[in-house]
Amino acid sequence: AQSVAQPEDQVNVAEGNPLTVKCTYSVSGNPYLFWYVQYPNRGLQFLLKYITGDNLVKGSYGFEAEFNKSQTSFHLKKPSALVSDSALYFCAVRLPNSGNTPLVFGKGTRLSVIA
Amino acid sequence: SQTIHQWPATLVQPVGSPLSLECTVEGTSNPNLYWYRQAAGRGLQLLFYSVGIGQISSEVPQNLSASRPQDRQFILSSKKLLLSDSGFYLCAWSVRASGRNYYEQYFGPGTRLTVT
Numbered sequence: 001a002q003s004v005a006q007p008e009d010q011v012n013v014a015e016g017n018p019l020t021v022k023c024t025y026s027v028s029g030n031p032y033l034f035w036y037v038q039y040p041n042r043g044l045q046f047l048l049k050y051i052t053g054d055n056l057v058k059g060s061y062g063f064e065a066e067f068n069k070s071q072t073s074f075h076l077k078k079p080s081a082l083v084s085d086s087a088l089y090f091c092a093v094r095l096p097n098s099g100n101t102p103l104v105f106g107k108g109t110r111l112s113v114i115a
Numbered sequence: 116s117q118t119i120h121q122w123p124a125t126l127v128q129p130v131g132s133p134l135s136l137e138c139t140v141e142g143t144s145n146p147n148l149y150w151y152r153q154a155a156g157r158g159l160q161l162l163f164y165s166v167g168i169g170q171i172s173s174e175v176p177q178n179l180s181a182s183r184p185q186d187r188q189f190i191l192s193s194k195k196l197l198l199s200d201s202g203f204y205l206c207a208w209s210v211r212a213s214g215r216n217y218y219e220q221y222f223g224p225g226t227r228l229t230v231t
Contacts, residue, residue: 032217043121043205043222044159051217090159096216100147100166103209103220107158 002027004093006106013081014114021076021109023065023091033074034092034103035065044090050074061085081113117142121206121223128230134179134193136226138206141187146208147218148189150181153203153225165189201230 003026013019025031032051036044048059055067065076076089088110092103118141128134140146150162161174163181171181178197182190189206204227209220 034220036222041203041225041227043224044207046219046221049219051215088157092220094217100164100218102147102149102161102164105159 002031002093002095002104004091004104004106006089006091006109008109009107010110010112012112012114015083016080019078019081019085019111019113021089021091021111023074023076023106025072025074025091025093027093027095029095030069032094032096033065033067034094035059035063035074035076036090036092037061038088038090038108040087047076047089081111083113083115086111086113117208117221119206119208119221119223121204121226123226124224125227126229128196128228130198130230131195134191134196134200134228136191136204136206136228138189138191138223139187140208143187143208143210145186146210148183149207149209149220150189150191151205151207153205154201159205162191196230198230201228203227 005024034049035047037047038044047063048057050057050067058064063078067074088108090108091106094103120139147166149164151159165171165183168183179193203225205225206223209218212219
């Protein structure tokens with residue numbers, strides 16, 4: 001069965017420092033991977049996805065993620081954190097050719113950027 | 116462009132009362148539709164998903180039900196609410212990306228339900 005893990009419940013980083021939010025996956029095959037962000041009392045917003053091709057994916061708001069097949073990871077990164085990046089971040093996975101089956105989400109990581 | 120609507124935005128209901136949350140999608144056809152619940156600002160729990168009118172898959176047995184009376188309408192219901200039904204309810208939709216072999220999923224703004 002496919003699954004995704006976000007090993008950190010909380011990540012704290014100082015404004016201006018680089019940030020990393022970790023995600024690892026467990027699937028049999030080549031996965032499709034996604035990152036979403038949720039601000040308080042809002043729905044999830046799509047940030048970026050990895051489908052195929054270049055392992056480094058760039059997304060919204062200056063975020064990027066690197067697909068690492070050998071480590072089965074898809075960590076979210078940003079070179080310089082902003083206070084406004086403080087939010088809940090979700091990693092999700094789907095197998096190719098899995099049709100209409102829902103995305104499998106991680107439990108979420110709360111990012112707190114401190115001024 | 117596609118848009119997803121959820122209403123109401125917030126709802127306070129007494130225990131034992133009925134519930135009806137509605138979700139509609141505009142700008143697309145034959146989407147997959149989903150209901151999620153999120154407790155205490157944490158993880159997402161998939162409740163129901165639908166791949167077509169009248170086709171509902173239930174992921175978690177509980178006192179909630181879902182219906183899809185029209186292609187772009189998804190309704191979450193309960194006959195009698197429990198305290199444990201409190202949470203943030205999110206509707207989502209997905210369609211196959213144009214010319215691609217994967218689905219893109221997007222979320223509505225959510226409904227905050229408080230059962231008192």
